[in-house]
Amino acid sequence: MKILVTGGAGFIGSAVVRLAITRGHAIVNLDALTYAACLDNVASVADHPDYHFEQADIRDRVALDAVFARHQPDAVMHLAAESHVDRSIDGPGTFIETNITGTYNMLEAARAYWETRSRPDTFRFHHISTDEVFGSLPNDLAQRFTENTPYDPRSPYSASKASSDHLVRAWHETYGLPVVLTNCSNNYGPFHFPEKLIPVIILNALAGKPLPIYGDGSNIRDWLYVEDHADALLRVLEVGAPGRSYAIGGENEHSNLELVQMLCAILDQKRPKADGSYAEQIQFVTDRPGHDARYAIDPTRIRAELGWRPSVTLAEGLEKTVQWYLDNEIWWRALQDRAGVGKRLGVSG
Structure with missing residues (x-):
């Protein structure tokens, strides 16, 4: 299968690209190379x-039309956001x-291309979204998001992703475009851009800086x-039902404080300080608006219908992630000078 992946130089997109290539798919990686993208993320498959x-x-709709015409993909995995x-x-x-108008452009470019090929049933437009579109849950562990949870976005980011989800469903219902949708929980792992919580904690700890917790x-x-997550996304693309959405979760719930304490314990073992624990650097800061x-996420549907469930526990994944950052200092140091990295953002609310 030839897959057009948007945002394939980003964190999740590059994981999809690397895995898809190893599984024998042909990949067209479309990326604008904005601040969070890095072609080093796909260096292992670039040749x-x-x-x-x-x-x-x-x-840029004109550019999208040209890419579709030049490469003629069998499917789209839309991660750029x-x-x-x-x-x-x-x-x-x-x-x-980007998230609303860009998704509209992708849908229209895909629809035009699909229609010129006589609307094949085998074509797929896979839209990758987030669980944040569902809003906030109470601390009642019996309640989890499902594919039927009403949308209740509470930030400009989640509202823009909710809007894009609605566009994708509308293009399926109105024009018949064969789409599948996924909403995932928080991702972590190698190549995570150093503005998100886990890499911030790892890199601040190593630098002797405060470990900020909202x-x-x-x-x-x-x-x-x-x-x-990349494995789940390919499974949905290959065997998911058109028009269907799938919630993808790691089944690993922890508070932010617990997560940071786990990271500190791993670092204490792998890169011990001369004196004390990294946990002593924890600092509580003003909360995000x-x-x-x-x-x-309740992943019952994807488990029951597609036979997928996560293979990596949080303890295993965090250990692998910390080790990756310790082994790849050249990668993350090159990104630390990019706009906004290392600064507290999101306080204007």
């Missing part, structure tokens, strides 16, 4: 004969343009190892 890179912006909640608080306009650290997230209390 593969079935890998092709196109630098293009999903806000602005994704950092704190950045969306400071600058929501970029999120509207509020009192009680906010709960369901953590999904990025390579497990509108900070959702808890996310958790």
Whole structure:
């Protein structure tokens, strides 16, 4: 299968690209190479004969049409998006343009291409989204997000992703475009851009800086190892039912404070300080505006219908992630000078 992957130089997109190539798919990686993208993420497959890179912006419809015509993909995996909640608080306009208008352009380019090929049933447009579109859960472990949870986005980021989800469903219902949708929990793992919580904690710890935790650290997230997520996404693309959505979770719920303490314990073992524990660097900071209390996904549908479940526990995944950052200092140091990295964002709310 030839797959057009948007955002394939980003964190999750590059994991999809690497895994898809190893499984025999041909990949066209379309990425605008904005601040969070890095072609080093796909260096391991860059010379593969079935890998092709196109630098293009999903806000540029003319460029998208040219890519479809040139490569004639069998499927689209649409991951390109602005994704950092704190950045969306400071600058929501970029999120509207990329996540909403960009998705509209992708849908229209895909539909035009699909129709020129006589609307094949085998074509797929896979839209990758987030559990944040469902809003915030109470700290009642019996409640989890499902595919039928009403949408209740609470940040500019999640609102823009919710909007894009609705567009994808509308293009399926109105035009018959064969789509599948997925909403995932928080990802972590290798190549995670150093503005998100886990890499921030690892890199600040190594640098002797404070380890910032919003509020009192009680906010709960369901953590999904990025390579497990890539596996799930390919499974949905290959055998998911058109028009169907699938919630993908790691079944690993922990508070932010618990997560940071786990990271500190791993670092204490792998790179011990001369004196004391990394946990002594923990510092509670002013909470994010509108900070959702808890996310958790019920993955019953994808497990029952597609036979998928995560293979990596949180303890295993965090150990692998910490080791990867210790082994790849050249990669993360090159990104630390990019705009906004290392600064507190999202305080203007």
